[in-house]
Amino acid sequence: MSHLESVTATAPTVTDRADAEGYVGRVCFKTGPPRHLGIELEWTVHHSEDPSRPLDPATLCAALGDHTPRTLRPDSPHLALPHGGTVTLEPGGQVEISTPPESSLSRLHAGTAADIDYVAARLAGAGLRLGDHGCDPHRPARRVLHTPRYQAMERAFDRIGPHGRAWMTGSAGLQVCLDAGTTERVAARWTALHRLGPVMVALFANSPRQAGRETGWVSSRVRSWFATDPSRTHPPPPSDGAVGSWAGRTLDTPVLFVREGAEARDTPGPVTFAGWIDGVAGAPDRPPTYDDLDHHLSTLFTPVRARGYLEVRYLDAQPSGDWLTPVAVLAALFAREETVDEASARALPAADRWVAAARDGLADPVLGAVAPRVVELALAALSDTDLTAAQVSAVADRLQEAAK
Numbered sequence: 001m002s003h004l005e006s007v008t009a010t011a012p013t014v015t016d017r018a019d020a021e022g023y024v025g026r027v028c029f030k031t032g033p034p035r036h037l038g039i040e041l042e043w044t045v046h047h048s049e050d051p052s053r054p055l056d057p058a059t060l061c062a063a064l065g066d067h068t069p070r071t072l073r074p075d076s077p078h079l080a081l082p083h084g085g086t087v088t089l090e091p092g093g094q095v096e097i098s099t100p101p102e103s104s105l106s107r108l109h110a111g112t113a114a115d116i117d118y119v120a121a122r123l124a125g126a127g128l129r130l131g132d133h134g135c136d137p138h139r140p141a142r143r144v145l146h147t148p149r150y151q152a153m154e155r156a157f158d159r160i161g162p163h164g165r166a167w168m169t170g171s172a173g174l175q176v177c178l179d180a181g182t183t184e185r186v187a188a189r190w191t192a193l194h195r196l197g198p199v200m201v202a203l204f205a206n207s208p209r210q211a212g213r214e215t216g217w218v219s220s221r222v223r224s225w226f227a228t229d230p231s232r233t234h235p236p237p238p239s240d241g242a243v244g245s246w247a248g249r250t251l252d253t254p255v256l257f258v259r260e261g262a263e264a265r266d267t268p269g270p271v272t273f274a275g276w277i278d279g280v281a282g283a284p285d286r287p288p289t290y291d292d293l294d295h296h297l298s299t300l301f302t303p304v305r306a307r308g309y310l311e312v313r314y315l316d317a318q319p320s321g322d323w324l325t326p327v328a329v330l331a332a333l334f335a336r337e338e339t340v341d342e343a344s345a346r347a348l349p350a351a352d353r354w355v356a357a358a359r360d361g362l363a364d365p366v367l368g369a370v371a372p373r374v375v376e377l378a379l380a381a382l383s384d385t386d387l388t389a390a391q392v393s394a395v396a397d398r399l400q401e402a403a404k
Contacts, residue, residue: 020247038100043172089144135172136172198350198354372403
């Protein structure tokens with residue numbers, strides 16, 4: 001039996017679009033009372049004495065030790081950090097710390113801050129440091145990880161333009177993960193997160209330089225990200241049906257590549273996942289499986305991604321001591337459903353201003369008018385979190401500074 005035959009013989013195949021959309025809805029939106037919050041923090045990594053020097057993978061591996069991901073060191077035990085975080089690496093060697101979900105923002109802050117300090121100390125011991133910006137301000141794009149997935153992504157994005165490499169290897173984001181909420185509230189929470197996106201991008205834009213030059217954009221990261229592959233990076237059009245719209249978009253997005261064992265192969269021609277189900281010209285020469293659909297979901301890089309929870313991806317990385325502020329803003333605005341709705345209403349006038357937010361930030365007149373009203377609401381809602389009085393004060397000061 002050939003490998004292709006063995007794949008289809010052992011894995012359930014997707015034969016119908018409606019079944020596929022139903023599956024996406026079930027796995028991407030896990031409903032229930034919202035309780036948990038998680039974060040993923042990324043940073044570019046630099047040699048301390050010369051931040052423009054290309055990152056040495058061996059030095060990074062030695063610094064991370066047994067916390068090194070297997071994408072860089074295949075025999076690594078990939079141990080968790082002392083306070084439960086997990087280290088992963090992006091294609092350019094950007095370090096990412098992913099936290100376990102927490103029901104307490106205060107506990108999440110304490111554990112994450114300790115893990116960041118631990119990683120920073122290990123890096124410093126090897127002459128490395130975490131970057132402070134959402135884009136590498138010093139170095140051109142250069143891939144450090146040579147996995148089949150990243151090689152295939154690079155090939156696919158290179159066919160569109162130069163921005164994919166810059167986004168993959170030279171940018172860093174701050175991702176906030178929120179529960180989807182109860183069945184009747186999923187659409188409202190999904191919509192609110194999207195409407196808030198331009199305001200949040202403008203408030204926390206932190207990447208005016210990229211690869212040694214000023215780009216003219218306050219968030220060069222968002223600029224590169226949106227230009228990488230608009231079919232899988234652009235925000236969706238306004239919609240009230242979160243589950244249906246996400247499922248439909250998933251199936252209508254081109255397949256980036258196909259996994260065959262340990263390999264990642266290009267598709268014979270441009271084809272959406274729905275086209276693969278239907279066996280149209282350009283589709284792989286086997287039917288797709290639900291494993292293929294799961295993998296396809298992982299290749300959508302939208303501003304908000306549904307992964308059972310709602311993953312907010314539109315924030316630039318912040319300096320290692322400043323990450324709490326944007327996290328606290330979203331935690332506060334989503335602590336009560338009435339606040340979610342009010343935040344959504346206040347953000348609505350700027351909900352389509354993604355490009356203006358990334359290019360001009362709060363200098364855009366619409367965003368400049370809308371952002372203070374969102375900030376005002378967030379400041380009032382901080383009391384709905386369990387941050388200490390000192391933490392609330394620090395977040396408030398930082399947020400008011402960002403809003404100027």
